Amino acid sequence: MADKNEQIDESNMPAMQRVLDNPFILLFIGILIPTLAYIVWGIMELISIPIAD
Numbered sequence: 742m743a744d745k746n747e748q749i750d751e752s753n754m755p756a757m758q759r760v761l762d763n764p765f766i767l768l769f770i771g772i773l774i775p776t777l778a779y780i781v782w783g784i785m786e787l788i789s790i791p792i793a794d
Contacts, residue, residue: 760766
């Protein structure tokens with residue numbers, strides 16, 4: 742049985758748990774996804790504007 746004070750081996754840790762345990766990656770994702778969403782939304786709005794004759 743493993744001791745509670747024993748360090749967890751990060752090589753056996755699932756990738757998603759490593760992402761969720763790292764606050765800097767979460768911050769990066771939290772800024773990146775809304776930024777990309779607004780950029781795509783803005784491009785879609787610009788494309789939908791009819792060309793003036």
